[in-house]
Amino acid sequence: MTAPGMIQEQLPVAMAPWSPGAGPAGLVIIDAVHGFCTAGAGPLAPAAPSPQVSRMIREIDDLARRFTAAGRPLLAFLDTHEPGRPEPPYPPHCERGSGHEELVDELAWLEGEPLATLIRKDCINGFVGAIEPAHPGHGVTHNRVVDWIALNRLRSIVVTGICTDICVLDFVVTMLSARNHGLLSTLRDIVVLEPACATYDLPLETARHLDLPDGAAHPQALTHHLGLYLMASRGAVLASEIQD
Ligand SMILES: [Zn+2]
Numbered sequence: 001m002t003a004p005g006m007i008q009e010q011l012p013v014a015m016a017p018w019s020p021g022a023g024p025a026g027l028v029i030i031d032a033v034h035g036f037c038t039a040g041a042g043p044l045a046p047a048a049p050s051p052q053v054s055r056m057i058r059e060i061d062d063l064a065r066r067f068t069a070a071g072r073p074l075l076a077f078l079d080t081h082e083p084g085r086p087e088p089p090y091p092p093h094c095e096r097g098s099g100h101e102e103l104v105d106e107l108a109w110l111e112g113e114p115l116a117t118l119i120r121k122d123c124i125n126g127f128v129g130a131i132e133p134a135h136p137g138h139g140v141t142h143n144r145v146v147d148w149i150a151l152n153r154l155r156s157i158v159v160t161g162i163c164t165d166i167c168v169l170d171f172v173v174t175m176l177s178a179r180n181h182g183l184l185s186t187l188r189d190i191v192v193l194e195p196a197c198a199t200y201d202l203p204l205e206t207a208r209h210l211d212l213p214d215g216a217a218h219p220q221a222l223t224h225h226l227g228l229y230l231m232a233s234r235g236a237v238l239a240s241e242i243q244d
Contacts, residue, residue, distance in 0.1 A: 004221040013228045018191055018239035023155030026148070027067045029060055029076040030126060030161025030168050032107050035093050035100030036079065036200075037162060042100045044093040044200070052198040052220060053162065059196035060160050061106050063242055068115050070244070073152045075145070076110055077129065077161070077171075078103065080120035087122065119144055125170040127178065145175075149184045156189035158242055160196035165227030168197055172231045191237040192228065199224045 034041040037057060039049045046053060064074055079094040080101040081087060094101040101120070103110060110116040121129025130144040149157070157175070161168050172190060179187050201220035208214070232238050 004225065007222060007225055011225070011229045013225065013232050013238055015194055015228075015238035015240040017241045017243050018158075018189075018193075018237060019243040020156050020158075023188075024153050024186075025067075025072055025156045025158065026152055026154045027063060027072065027074045028126075028157050028159045028161070028171070029064065029074065029107070029110075030159065030171060031077055031079045031163075032057060032060055032104055032161055033078050033094060033101055034104060035098070037104050037198075038100075042093050042098070043091040045100070046200065050198065050201065050220075052201075052224070056160070056162065056196055056198035057104055057106050059193065063158065063160065063193065063196060064107065064110065064116075066242075066244065068113055072115070073148070073154075074110065074113070074116040075148055076103065076107075076116060076118050077126040077167070078118060078120045079122075079167070081122050085122070117144070117148055124167050125174055126167065127171055127174040146178070146183055149187055153186045155186055156191060157187065158191045158193050158239070159236075160193050162197065163199035163223075163227070164197040165199055165223045165230070168192065169227045169230055172236050173234045176235050189237055190235070191239050191242075192231050193239045193242060194228060195240070197224070197227070199227065 035045055037053050039046045078101055081095050083095045119130050123129050127145055131141050134140045134142040159172055175190050178184055199220055202218040204217035207216045
């Protein structure tokens with residue numbers, strides 16, 4: 001049995017079509033920017049076009065168009081860093097002004113979409129990256145995700161993007177805690193649309209070939225699965241498709 005087959009058998013994830021029904025639903029898109037999705041766009045971009053990433057972008061574009069047609073709100077995170085300010089343990093990426101911090105071409109239309117809220121973030125966890133001063137200079141903060149959920153009275157969110165086991169995972173598990181803590185009083189379902197998520201591929205042999213430590217290994221199929229497993233185990237709903 002292959003390793004992905006074995007992990008699916010030992011750590012199974014179940015997913016099914018999901019429908020938001022009549023309740024207000026929002027779409028969250030995480031880091032669909034060149035620096036993570038477009039081959040050659042910096043050190044954290046795929047070395048070559050990735051079928052999993054291409055599928056993700058098609059699925060996000062399709063769902064984003066359906067949500068906007070239905071008048072539903074969207075929130076897109078864009079990983080963006082000030083040049084010279086590192087984000088350890090990662091090499092410099094998505095630096096402001098490089099173009100790598102911009103939405104992929106297929107989703108660039110979101111910038112002019114009134115239903116879309118764009119949030120630039122400089123850390124893995126979008127929930128943390130959405131914290132900003134409420135009154136500059138006074139130390140009081142607010143959270144733009146919490147505000148977005150409350151203002152739109154969202155009953156459910158569908159989360160998509162990259163990487164399944166990094167930025168998507170951290171955001172989703174944090175939202176589950178925030179919901180259970182009562183910060184998101186209208187929110188019930190936190191849904192992850194599997195085909196609209198992706199992660200990067202760095203097999204162990206490639207890591208060794210690049211003189212990276214073995215711990216840098218990150219095989220795409222396994223880590224994508226692991227991310228899904230961890231989110232589901234914390235209470236996220238895994239969806240194979242979104243039905244209207
Ligand atoms: Zn970053």
